[in-house]
Amino acid sequence: MAALPAGVLGTLDPTSDRAVFRQIADQLREAIDKGRFKEGAKLPSESELVDHFGVSRMTVRNALSILQSEGLISSEHGKGVFVRPRPPVRRLASDRFARRHRDQGKSAFTVEAEAAGSRPEVDSLEVKEERSTPEISARLGSARKVLARRRRYLLDGRPVEFATSYLPLDLARGTQIAEPNPGPGGIYARLEELGHRLDHFDEEVRARMPSPGEVKALRLSSGVPVIHLVRTAYDTEGRAVEVCDTVMAADAYVLAYQLPAT
Amino acid sequence: MAALPAGVLGTLDPTSDRAVFRQIADQLREAIDKGRFKEGAKLPSESELVDHFGVSRMTVRNALSILQSEGLISSEHGKGVFVRPRPPVRRLASDRFARRHRDQGKSAFTVEAEAAGSRPEVDSLEVKEERSTPEISARLGSARKVLARRRRYLLDGRPVEFATSYLPLDLARGTQIAEPNPGPGGIYARLEELGHRLDHFDEEVRARMPSPGEVKALRLSSGVPVIHLVRTAYDTEGRAVEVCDTVMAADAYVLAYQLPAT
DNA sequence: CTTCCCTGCTCGTCTATACGAGTATGCCTC
DNA sequence: GAGGCATACTCGTATAGACGAGCAGGGAAG
Secondary structure, eight states, X not given: OOOOOTTTSOOOOTTOOSOHHHHHHHHHHHHXXXXXXXXXXXXXXXXXXXXXXXXXXHHHHHHHHHHHHTTSEEEETTTEXXXXXXXXXXXXXXTTTOGGGGSSSSXXXXXXHHHTTOOEEEEEEEEEEEEOOHHHHHHHOSOSEEEEEEEEEEETTEEEEEEEEEEEHHHHTTSGGGSSSOOTTHHHHHHHHTTOOEEXXXXXXXXXXXXXXXXXXXXXXXXXXXXXXXXXXXXTTSOEEEEEEEEEEGGGEEEEEEEEOO | OOOOOTTTSOOOOXXXXXXXXXXXXXXXXXXXXXXXXOTTOBOOOHHHHHHHHTOOHHHHHHHHHHHHHTTSEEEETTTEEEEOOOOOOEEEOTTTTOXXXXXXXXOHHXXXXXXXXXXXXXXXXXXXXXXXXXXXXXXXXXXXXXXXXXXXXXXXXXXXXXXXXXXXXHHHTTSGXXXXXXXXXXXXXXXXXXXXXXXXXXXXEEEEOOOHHHHHHHTOOTTOOEEEEEEEEEETTXXXXXXXXXXXXXXXXXXXXXXXXX
């Protein structure tokens, strides 16, 4: 039970009406913010903190749980508590669906990831026909049945997003869009070949805490929100030809958009 | 100590290796998801749950803290634990900075909020000259000193976002932009009058958990992330004329963007 | 009828203890 | 030296108890 490095953590103020576990959380947060504990570094163990502050273990754990819910730390069973490293973020540019990016054989995700020096993977590919939900119907028009394409994307082994594309069945059935591998340029290239020249995309962006299923699918540590993005693709005749519902680990992404001033 | 409504909550599975407090959280989450507890409804009290499940209070509190970090519930001291109501969301359209919206006397925020039937407020207005940070300088060019305009926006009394605009001092000093009230159409209208015809805006969107200061300023309940938006305005000569750093309560917003397919 | 207080509920904070399970290390055995 | 085991650390889960503080409702006092 080594003593803590001197001066890294302060002491409690017994006269304060701030709860003890909050004071401990404040101390640790400040130490992390000021770099006294670096990214990935191990924090003092619970029992060391118990000794240092002279409180019970539950109080210490309470303090740590605050920092965990803030996304500052993560604990590893049997090893310790660590300052959560900030993973590299993937930047989604607003021109990522430009036509000129659709001529390569690989998907946009793959090309972009390799350019950034990461190892991209796509798994849990599933293509099937489904009944439409009210949510999807409202965006896609009145299609009762849709083709759903589900997949999950990983960077260097870490899952970062999963997405489901919905297309009107009358449009996609029997085409290469209904195949697991939609071919070079992805489904957008196929849609254009089918005569649906794409005009624009609408994107809706929300942020929220993940459901337990999303935590599992994206292996999220606690204190990491998700970005929920719903994109609708329109052809030049104004018809909605695809809705893509994407859930992304918020610590892995920054979305970039360009807005006209006109 | 009234008994719980029959059938609303199930029982624990002692053979499961899933932790008891997780099983309790699962039960409550399912009950909320299926509408057995409606929005704003009071959940059984901690001691009722203790009796129902036959566990200690800390175990129940542990379960509740999971749901709280998921943003599903919020507790009120002395009253009980409630299903967190989903506030109305404000939709930010991608044409919100179009020139045609800049001719009214009121700010875009005010106009839009009143159209939606909400009571808008702007407070903690502060305008002052500051040293630029590396972050701002990188976007704004080499300006060493900047004009900072800070304000907080509220809807029906609830704070929903706060923002800081940074402008190069050589551009803004001595103009109406440096006044607390920048006049009709806001600072973008003034910039255009000064000869900086706006060309486009770049926006970067991130999501993360709030800092303690942000929790306070936006009165966020736990389990609510923030959307962090950094917008840079460019004039037709390609010069960055403003950087706006905005932090928004994620449960109050959905951002809408339109992307070209070309 | 109104005001005030008391009582009993609620959640918030904190202590002390116990055992289990995952991880790393070093020693002992082979 | 290699393998395996013991041990000592880590965090995870759970119990039982205590007191405090915010809130609401009922009843007593004015």
